[in-house]
Amino acid sequence: AVRLRPATGALITGGFWAGRRAVNRDVCVPEGWDRLHEAGNFHNLELAAARVTGDYVNDLPFLDSDLYKWLEAVAWTLDDPDLGSGPADQLLRRLAESTELLGAVQQEDGYLNSHFQVRFPGERFVQLPWGHELYCAGHLIQAAVALHRSTGEDGLLAIGRRVADLAVRAFGTGPGQVDGVCGHPEIETALVELYRETGERSYLDLAVYFVDRRGHGLLGDGRFGRHYWQDHTPVRDTLTAEGHSVRQLYLLAGVADVYVETGDATLLAAVERVWSEMVATKTYLTGGIGSHHRDEAFGDPYELPNERSYCETCAAIASIHLSWRMLMITGEAKYADLLERTLYNGFLAGLSLDGKRYIYANPLQVRDGHVASGDDGDYVRVPWFRCACCPPNVMRLLASLEHYVLLSDEGSLALHQFMTGTYSAEVAGGEARLAVTTDYPWDGAVRIRVEDGPDAPWTLALRVPGWAEGAGLTVNGTAVGGGALDGWWRVERSWAAGDEVLLTLPLEPRLTAADPRLDVDRGCVALERGPLVYCLEGVDHDGHRLDDLVLAADQPLVSAAEDGELGPVVVVRATGAVRGRPAAAWWPYGSAAAVAAPAAEPAALTAVPYFTWGNRAEGAMRVWVPSA
Amino acid sequence: AVRLRPATGALITGGFWAGRRAVNRDVCVPEGWDRLHEAGNFHNLELAAARVTGDYVNDLPFLDSDLYKWLEAVAWTLDDPDLGSGPADQLLRRLAESTELLGAVQQEDGYLNSHFQVRFPGERFVQLPWGHELYCAGHLIQAAVALHRSTGEDGLLAIGRRVADLAVRAFGTGPGQVDGVCGHPEIETALVELYRETGERSYLDLAVYFVDRRGHGLLGDGRFGRHYWQDHTPVRDTLTAEGHSVRQLYLLAGVADVYVETGDATLLAAVERVWSEMVATKTYLTGGIGSHHRDEAFGDPYELPNERSYCETCAAIASIHLSWRMLMITGEAKYADLLERTLYNGFLAGLSLDGKRYIYANPLQVRDGHVASGDDGDYVRVPWFRCACCPPNVMRLLASLEHYVLLSDEGSLALHQFMTGTYSAEVAGGEARLAVTTDYPWDGAVRIRVEDGPDAPWTLALRVPGWAEGAGLTVNGTAVGGGALDGWWRVERSWAAGDEVLLTLPLEPRLTAADPRLDVDRGCVALERGPLVYCLEGVDHDGHRLDDLVLAADQPLVSAAEDGELGPVVVVRATGAVRGRPAAAWWPYGSAAAVAAPAAEPAALTAVPYFTWGNRAEGAMRVWVPSA
Structure with a gap:
């Protein structure tokens, strides 16, 4: 069923991505250890192991998964040819320390979840809609598999297997079993990977069960409706990408994995259908997905607001995971095209150039006069989040990037x-x-x-x-x-x-337009060069409001290599204008004549790669620029 | 300081608004009584009066205010010349019953709030950011003032005065007083009205105090930041409309009222400034305001997404209240222009034609394929809401409409x-x-x-x-x-x-365009006729996706009076086309040629008044239409 197989060996040794991976290896991963301690992730596990006393930190139920994703990043980082022996030893010590702690937390029957062990000890597998127990288990398993593959180390794998074995016993339609699915998919793909790593068929069977049982309303309506957790319709009947973006794509990755191992063509057809619908009507130019802040969800078809693009960094990562799987399954280049676009733009913008700050939602436009409305890191990168799913997810993707070539x-x-x-x-x-x-x-x-x-x-x-x-x-x-x-x-x-x-590959800068159904991009162009989407930033435009700039689409675009604050980049210069203000005084609507802008002043526009935005100054930014 | 005074007498006796008011009088207000009982508002007050036992219904802290707004609607409805004696008697009985209940709930020192009396009896005036205690008090006072004005009845006024007297004693910077403001403005304008009604100066002084103390961080950051409750900057220094739209406008209405009574010109200047900024950069064509679902808030300047327009019905009402005050203060017609626009469009769409269903958020666009994401009545009118602020607010505005002429x-x-x-x-x-x-x-x-x-x-x-x-x-x-x-x-x-x-007044249909900074409306026109904004609905367009329709801006527009499912309306017919689908298969972005739509098929477009949308069928709708 699979057209293409993973490489047997891969090392990234230089060039653009070696630079980004060096930042990940030397800054993100080491600092991640400190952040996980400061944020309470280790404290919470120590509480669960009865090694410390105090309160559980943070009421989010999935803090353990931050550590698991970090451990997966460590596993892949140990394969980095440029990792020195000192840092390698440090990572191995931290890995051993973490594994020992997790072993101490794990209960006799395999259960391991600090949130439920400390806060809800009697409520195992009953808070399935929001509890993230199987989600956390999935990330633990993925870290264990990664570590086993990269180093042969099997201590964490043993812990992960015991977690999986418990899930195999606990879930199903048999007597005494819980018939349910997790509100956040993730366990599915992890179980298939664990099956591949161990040959234990029951893991695959459980993944099949979770895929089959989704879409039957087992999760209830929740706060955002059944679409939110893809429980509105059985996977095989799904026509459209819906609900929470990360949930949707983690699920589809698991469905693709189950297809690979079972050959169930109805599953493949569903993934192809949903991927196509998502890409044609619900994906930003950057490859980012998610149109709503409120429920971190896909919008309706063609609902892709630029200022309120959610484009969670984790959703970009999930999209890369899915496209990679579909590329292997089908051999179709479109999946690699989207993977590349998402990697260089929607994903890479999630990390600051210096590796010290992350962004959760990746907007395609920040208005002049933007006011933050109290989100963790809304429109600006910060060192860590209360809900810190993205940073260690960034780390594990960069650390494993050689597999995607x-x-x-x-x-x-x-x-x-x-x-x-x-x-x-x-x-x-x-x-x-x-x-x-x-x-x-x-x-x-x-x-x-x-x-x-x-x-x-x-x-x-x-x-x-x-x-x-x-x-x-x-x-x-x-x-x-x-x-x-x-x-x-x-x-x-x-x-x-x-x-x-x-x-x-010809890298002439080019102007890109959008399907006319994409209302928000009407009359605008975006600048692209090769795989990179570009953007305008206020800091490059002399105090003009970006809202007032237009781009002359009939004038030449000029690439220029620079090595300044952004490091080595190619910027693109364009000719444009600063638009005047319409005469209509108090009301911004009227006849075409009333709202027409008066004569514009010429202006030189400078576009920088989207992934570099917001590294020099806070301020306005936009990908789509009105064209004249 | 005031240029224009209210009329001494006003009766609406026929025409368009008499029809809408008849629905309010005969359907909304009587059914409101039933809804308030079903939703637990009376039960909660009976709990507080120790007349029943059971659990408090609904964890929102402001359920009492729903009743108060309904009582205000009853007060004004009693002035309706077409109210029959039977319905009048019924309203008077319900009014008496409600007043008696509120009197029984009210504590010796004047405190009256079922949520705090039942659920948090020891926590009076300590949950100011989210508790809505003074907000509820304000609505009680407004109902009491309305009733006193319309009927001379002073039972509710006595209750309201005791509430206000308690607030006068409790709040301030003196010893033992609470130095704070309510997270939701409303008490300010109510206190000024009570001062006008009673001549008691301490009410005005307290309103001044609340206006002065806002913007000093007394409310903390909350979940959405200080802008959310306009606590980010003192009122006199405010330059822009920010945060939760209803909070912002209720506050400004109170500030305008305080200006009228004190003559403090720095307050008037602030209201004029913020109103102008809001109208020029943050107001939809319908007069609706609020660009975010997540925090029910204004967006950044020119951030007016059509599918995600929040445009809460209550915010339209608040805008009408504010514009009316500014019209009286300044005599400037622009305030009446916005009032009219908001009344006929952003407000009136909030109620179904039959008066039985309400909508909370009033979108300017509903996409083909829209999926509800679990909101109370997201994009569709429903009989009532868990958070039922809008329905009784609609009732009190319609019932008092004669004052706005x-x-x-x-x-x-x-x-x-x-x-x-x-x-x-x-x-x-x-x-x-x-x-x-x-x-x-x-x-x-x-x-x-x-x-x-x-x-x-x-x-x-x-x-x-x-x-x-x-x-x-x-x-x-x-x-x-x-x-x-x-x-x-x-x-x-x-x-x-x-x-x-x-x-x-010439009522030729006209095409309206938007300031070029309004990115989402670029390349589109809206149809208007007189004060009415029009929209296209899927139900009128033969199963075509609205996303595919374009309007030929150079072709004539034709008005046609109809009297069908929508009742007597004038619809507008235009010439347009159904656009083909671009060749670009899987990816909706590319060169201008790649995304250009192929030849379009001619199509007849029918636009209906925006306030009538969604009364015949669920489905797509849009106000802004791409023009060709």
Whole structure:
């Protein structure tokens, strides 16, 4: 059922992402340990282990999962070729200390959840809608699997298995079992991964059960309706992406995983349907998803407000997880296109350039005169959150990023992301190894050197992003024709070590418009260059209100490499104007003549990559700019 | 300090508003009694009076205020000339029963609040941020004042005075007093009204104190920040409309009232400033306000999302209250213009045509495929709400509507709204009385007959709305020149009983555009006719998705009177098209060519008055329509 398999080896060794991963390794992950202590996550577990006294900190029920995601990040970071031995030793000590603590918290029958053990000791598996017990269990299992894969360490895996074994006994339709699902999906994909890691079939069966039982109203209406937790309709009948974005996408990732192991085509069809609906009508240009702050949810089709875009960083991560799974299942390049877009924009903006601050919701527009309305880090990055799901989620994705570059099938290696490093995969005849060198996304040249591989012919499949019109390809200096078909440029030949392939992706800045049904973007353009979405920031525009700027769509766009406050970036300069104010004095509506703006003053516009916004100053920002 | 005074007499006797008031009188108010019983409001008060046992119903702290607003509606309804004697007797019995109950609940020192008496008996005046104690007290006082004015009945007034006297003793900076303000303004305007009704100066002084003490952080940050309850800056320093919309406008109404009684010009300047900022940058075409569902708050300047417009019905009412006060204070017609717009659109849409259902938030757009996210009556009218602030607020405004028609000053009568009825006011030399006859807003002819008045010359000032270009005026059949100046057409002469004035307001349908800074309305037009905003509904468009419709701005608009499911209305027909779907398959963004819609099919568009939307069927609706 699966078209493409994960690489057998992958190391990111340089270039853009090595820089971001260095920040993650040297700043985010080490500081995460401190933040988790300050925020009470360890204190709460120590309470549950009866090692300290005091009050449980924070009434959110899923604090344990912050630690689990951090542990998963540690697991993958231990694979980082540039991790020094001192930091590695420190991580291993912290890992051992955490594992020991979790072992002490875990009850005899495998139960492990500090929130319920401390605050609701008698209420195991009864607060399913909001309790996040299985969600937390899922993240524990994912961390355990990651650690086992990266280091072979099985202490955490044993703890995770005991948690899973308890869930297998506790949930189901048999006598004495709880017939229910968790209000926040996550356990499904974790159970499939644990099945893969251990071969224990009951884990897969439980994942199937959770997928099957969702959509039958077991969770009740809750505060936001059944759509919120995707309990409004059975998975196989679902037509549209609904409700809480992270819940929807974690669920779909689990459904895709269950499909892979069971071959149940009705599940695949549902995921394809919902993904398509989501992407066509409910996804921002940045790949971000979620249109409502109130319920962190998808909006209606084409409801994508820019100032109130929610675009939770965790939802971007969930989208990447899902697209990656669907890419492997189908081999369709569109999934890799969305993955790339989300990675460079909707996801990456979630972390400050220095790695010290995170943002929860990623707006596509911040108005001049914005007033924060009391959210944790609303429109500005902060060191941590009361609800700190995003920071360790960022860490685990960056730490595991090398897995998202190369896939393979019987006869081909499929390079779907462009990151400097070495990647190997099985093809018929043996393992092939590639070395990739690129300054992407700043430069469009991607050099691929065949390091090793079987003698028999195999195909090198290079993804050509949808925006890359006019891409070129040479093999050992000779141009190759044919071009990309359905997003893949495939070259089949007998490869020899030392063969050099050069993929050239045109990185001219471009103006992008939106489907006319996207009301909020009407009459606007966005600037893009390669995989990057750009934005205007107030700080680059001389005190003008961004609300007053327009972009001249018929004037040239100029790329300029800079290395200033934002580090090495390519900015894009455009010609525009500062619009005057309409004559209509007190009321902003009227005849076309009454609200027409008077003559505009020319202005030079500077656009910076969206992922860098808000790193220099607080202030206005916008991705979509009125065009003239 | 006040330019215009309230009329001395006013009766609405026919036409459009008599119809809406009949529904209020015959359906809303009588059914309100039943709803208040079903929802537990009476039960809670009976609990507080120790007449029943059981649990307090609903954990919202302001349920008493629902009853108070209903009592205020009853007070004004008793003035309705078309109220029959049977219904009048029933209202008087219910009024007496309610007053007796409130008297039984009231404690010896005047305290009266069922929520705190039953649920938090020891916590009087300590939960000021969220407790709504003074808010409830304010609504009680307003009901008492209304009843005293309309009937002379003083039983409720005595109860209200005891509540106010307690507040006077309890609040202030003296020893043993609480130095604080209520998280929800309302008491300020009530205290000024009570001062006017009783002459007791301490009520006014307390109102001044509450206005002065706001903006000093006494309420803390709360969940949504200090802006939420306008505690971020002292009233006199406020530049912008911020936070919870109803709180902001109730506060400003109180500030305006305090200005009227104290002449403190710094207060007037603040209200004028904030009103102007709100209207220019934070008000929807319908007069609705509030851009966020999450905190029911104003957004940033120009942040007016159509699908997520909050536009709480109560906020429209608050806006009407404020504009009316500012109209009296300044005499400026713009306040009457906004009042009218809000009354016919943002307010009136809050009630179903049959008077049986209410809506809390009034969207300007409902998408095809809209999914409710668990709100009380999100995007659809329902009989009542868990948080039922809006229904009795609708009732009290409709019941008191005759007060919002005519004002006067020394030398003139100012007719600022056009409703069939009789209105009288004092001018120099005596009382003048007018009889107004009109089919407005369906027809633009407003006939004003002078019924009586002093012999000396006085001025009849007729408001000419900003949209009414080409208005005409005759006196006894003879055209009068001059036209409107600053929104008023003033005719000074010696009037005789029987003089007939005919104001003709052109009601051609018109296309309205928005200030270019209003991103969400870019490239769209709205249909308006007279004071009415129009909208498209899915039910009128043959199963086409409204997302696919465009309006041909260069084609004629045709008005058509109908009397079908919507009752007597004028609909507007326009020429438009159904847009094709762009070729771009899976991703809704791309080059202008990629997202351009293919050829459109012609379509006939039918627009209905916004206030009638959602009365025939659930489905899509939009006010702003893309124009081609």
